[in-house]
Amino acid sequence: MxxxxxxxxxxxxxxxxxxxxxxxxxxxxxxxxxxxxxxxxxxxxxxxxxxxxxxxxxxxxxxxxxxxxxxxxxxxxxxxxxxxxxxxxxxxxxxxxxxxxxxxxxxxxxxxxxxxxxxxxxxxxxxxxxxxxxxxxxxxxxxxxxxxxxxxxxxxxxxxxxxxxxxxxxxxxxxxxxxxxxxxxxxxxxxxxxxxxxxxxxxxxxxxxxxxxxxxxxxxxxxxxxxAPVEASGGKLAARIVQPSIDLSEKWDESVRDRIFQTTMDLSARPPEAGRPTPQLILWPETSVPFFFTERPDALVAIGEMLKPTQMLVAGAVREEAGRTAPLYYNSVLAINDSGEIVDAVDKVHLVPFGEYIPFAELAERFGIGQLVAGPMNFVAGSQRHPIELPGGTTIAPFICYEIIFPELVAVDVRSTSIIVNVTNDAWFGDTPGPYQHFRQAQLRAVENGLPVLRAANNGISGAIDARGRVIDALALNARNALDVEIDLPGDLSGGQIASAExxxxxxxxxxxxxxxxxxxxxxxxxxxxx
Known part of the structure; x- marks a missing residue:
C-alpha cells in the first residue's frame, strides 16, 4: 500500500x-x-x-x-x-x-x-x-x-x-x-x-x-x-398510483390529447384487485393532464363521473392564471373531488432552470437561449405550499419533480402532514440511472421526516415507500399500469420523526x-x- x-x-x-x-x-x-x-x-x-x-x-x-x-x-x-x-x-x-x-x-x-x-x-x-x-x-x-x-x-x-x-x-x-x-x-x-x-x-x-x-x-x-416496533397506527390509506407511461413525443401533441387523457382515466377506473379496498386517493404524475381545465370543463365532468363517493384525485397539471399582460402558467398539483370540482391546488415552488423557466430571461433572449425541455410555456414559481386534506382528514404534502431532492424544502411539518407525495415525469431521461437516483432521494425524505412517501412518475419509478425508507411496492420503469397500495398513517403528531429539521x-x-x-x-x- x-x-x-x-x-x-x-x-x-x-x-x-x-x-x-x-x-x-x-x-x-x-x-x-x-x-x-x-x-x-x-x-x-x-x-x-x-x-x-x-x-x-x-x-x-x-x-x-x-x-x-x-x-x-x-x-x-x-x-x-x-x-x-x-x-x-x-x-x-x-x-x-x-x-x-x-x-x-x-x-x-x-x-x-x-x-x-x-x-x-x-x-x-x-x-x-x-x-x-x-x-x-x-x-x-x-x-x-x-x-x-x-x-x-x-x-x-x-x-x-x-x-x-x-x-x-x-x-x-x-x-x-x-x-x-x-x-x-x-x-x-x-x-x-x-x-x-x-x-x-x-x-x-x-x-x-x-x-x-x-x-x-x-x-x-x-x-x-x-x-423497532411500529408506533400506534393512525389507520391506513388506500391509494392508487397511476403510471401512464406516455411517450414524450406525444406529450403536447393536440391531436392525441384525448387519447392520452383516456389512457390515464382507464387506468384510474379499474376495479381494485380481489381483497383490496377501493382507493381513497388516486395519484397522477406531473403534468399528466394534457390540456388546461379552463379550456376543457368536460374533462372535470368526466373525472367526477369516474371517481366514486369520497374518492379524490390528486393530479399533476399545468394551471393557467390571468396576468397583467399575458397568462401565467404554474406547474401544479390539483385536488379534484368526486363532484369534478378542483378543491385545492399547490404550485411548484422550486423550478428547474432552463427546463421550466429561463434565468435572466431578457439577457438570455439576446443570445437566443430559450426553454429546452419541459413544455410549450415558461412557468412561474409558486409563492407558498400547504398540505392538501383528503376526505376523512388525511393530509398530504405534495412536491413536484426534483423538489424532492432538497432536504430543507421537504422538511414538512409532521404535525399537519400524514404523507409526502412526489409527482414527476422522469421520461425525459429514459432508461438511465437518473430515475433510480431520483427515487433514492425520495426514500431519504421518507426516513428524514418519518413519513411514508407516495410517488407517481409518468414512466417510473412509481411506488410507495414507508416511513423507514423501505419500498412497499413499485412499478417497473416504462410499465403502463396502476399500483394499489395501503399506507400506514402515523398514529401520533410526531409522525415517527426522530429529530426535527432544525x-x-x-x-x-x-x-x-x-x-x-x-x-x-x-x-x-x-x-x-x-x-
Whole structure:
C-alpha cells in the first residue's frame, strides 16, 4: 500500500489530473442504481494521496499555493459529475431536431460547473492539511461544507451528494434522520478516506478504531430503527398510483390529447384487485393532464363521473392564471373531488432552470437561449405550499419533480402532514440511472421526516415507500399500469420523526464543526512541532 500511495503522490502533469478524474468517475458506482459502496474506499484514499502531492512553491501567494489542490478537486469533481449526470442529455434528444445542438452544453457544461464545488472543497481541505488522520478530518469537513453549499447556491442542485454512498439500503439510511444529509456527507468522506492511513501507518490504529466505531454505530442504529416496533397506527390509506407511461413525443401533441387523457382515466377506473379496498386517493404524475381545465370543463365532468363517493384525485397539471399582460402558467398539483370540482391546488415552488423557466430571461433572449425541455410555456414559481386534506382528514404534502431532492424544502411539518407525495415525469431521461437516483432521494425524505412517501412518475419509478425508507411496492420503469397500495398513517403528531429539521441541521453543523476543530488542531500541532 505504501508503494501504491507513493506512486500516486509522485504523479505529475496530466497523469495526476487523469488519476483525479478516474477516482471521481469511480465514485459514481456508489450511487443508485449500482450501490457499490466499496468504490468509496478506493476513490477517497486516491484523492487524499493526490492532495498529499499537490504542493506549490513556498514563495507563492496563498491563492497560488492552493491552485494544485483546487485542480485535483476540480478534475475529481468533473469525473464524478460527468459519470453521474451524463443522462441529463437524454432530455435534449426527445426533440433532437430542435435541441440536439445543446447536448454538449448539458452533458459537459453542467459537470464542468459543478466540479468547481469539489475544487473548492479540496482547496479548503488543503488549508488544514497535516500529516496523519487530521487531514482526513479536513477533507470530511471540506466536503460536508461544500455539499451543503451545493444544496442552495445558484438555486441549488444537491443531486448525488457523497453521503448517499453510505446509504444504499434502508438499514443504512436511518442515521440521516439524526445527522441530516449534511452530517452524513462529512461522516461518509471521513470513513471512506480512512484507508489512506494504510500507506504511512501514522494514526492507523486510531483511524481504524474510529472508522469501525462509526460504521458499527451507523449499521447498528439502522438495524434497531428498521426493526423497532411500529408506533400506534393512525389507520391506513388506500391509494392508487397511476403510471401512464406516455411517450414524450406525444406529450403536447393536440391531436392525441384525448387519447392520452383516456389512457390515464382507464387506468384510474379499474376495479381494485380481489381483497383490496377501493382507493381513497388516486395519484397522477406531473403534468399528466394534457390540456388546461379552463379550456376543457368536460374533462372535470368526466373525472367526477369516474371517481366514486369520497374518492379524490390528486393530479399533476399545468394551471393557467390571468396576468397583467399575458397568462401565467404554474406547474401544479390539483385536488379534484368526486363532484369534478378542483378543491385545492399547490404550485411548484422550486423550478428547474432552463427546463421550466429561463434565468435572466431578457439577457438570455439576446443570445437566443430559450426553454429546452419541459413544455410549450415558461412557468412561474409558486409563492407558498400547504398540505392538501383528503376526505376523512388525511393530509398530504405534495412536491413536484426534483423538489424532492432538497432536504430543507421537504422538511414538512409532521404535525399537519400524514404523507409526502412526489409527482414527476422522469421520461425525459429514459432508461438511465437518473430515475433510480431520483427515487433514492425520495426514500431519504421518507426516513428524514418519518413519513411514508407516495410517488407517481409518468414512466417510473412509481411506488410507495414507508416511513423507514423501505419500498412497499413499485412499478417497473416504462410499465403502463396502476399500483394499489395501503399506507400506514402515523398514529401520533410526531409522525415517527426522530429529530426535527432544525435539530438535524444543528447536528449536521456540529459534525462539521468537530471535524474542522480536529483538523485545525492537527495543523497547529504540526506547525508547533516543526518549530
Amino acid at each position: 505504501e508503494r501504491l500511495a507513493g506512486r500516486i503522490i509522485l504523479l505529475w502533469g496530466w497523469r495526476r489530473l487523469a488519476a483525479a478524474f478516474a477516482a471521481g468517475a469511480l465514485l459514481v458506482l456508489t450511487q443508485a442504481p449500482y450501490d457499490f459502496f466499496a468504490a468509496g474506499f478506493v476513490s477517497f484514499p486516491v484523492l487524499v494521496w493526490l492532495l498529499d502531492g499537490s504542493t506549490a512553491e513556498a514563495s507563492s501567494n496563498p491563492l497560488r499555493r492552493l491552485k494544485p489542490a483546487f485542480a485535483i478537486g476540480w478534475w475529481f469533481g468533473f469525473g464524478y459529475f460527468l459519470a453521474g449526470l451524463w443522462w441529463i442529455g437524454s432530455a435534449l434528444l426527445v426533440e433532437a431536431d430542435s435541441f440536439a445542438w445543446a447536448l454538449p452544453f448539458a452533458v459537459l457544461g453542467i459537470p464542468l460547473l459543478l466540479a468547481f464545488f469539489y475544487g473548492f472543497a479540496t482547496a479548503v481541505a488543503r488549508l488544514f492539511w497535516a500529516n496523519g488522520i487530521t487531514r482526513i478530518a479536513a477533507l470530511a469537513f471540506a466536503f460536508g461544507l461544500t455539499e451543503w453549499l451545493r444544496s442552495f447556491l445558484f438555486t441549488g442542485f444537491p443531486w448525488n451528494p457523497v453521503g448517499l454512498a453510505a446509504m444504499p439500503t434502508p438499514l443504512l439510511m436511518q442515521s440521516v434522520a439524526l445527522t441530516g444529509v449534511t452530517g452524513m456527507n462529512a461522516l461518509a468522506v471521513f470513513v471512506f478516506a480512512m484507508p489512506a492511513l494504510l500507506a504511512a501507518r501514522r494514526n492507523l490504529r486510531l483511524g481504524l478504531a474510529l472508522a469501525v466505531l462509526l460504521v458499527a454505530a451507523h449499521a447498528g442504529y439502522g438495524y434497531f430503527r428498521v426493526n 435539530q438535524r441541521r444543528f447536528i449536521g453543523f456540529a459534525i462539521l464543526a468537530a471535524f474542522a476543530l480536529f483538523a485545525f488542531t492537527g495543523r497547529i500541532w504540526q506547525r508547533l512541532r516543526a518549530n
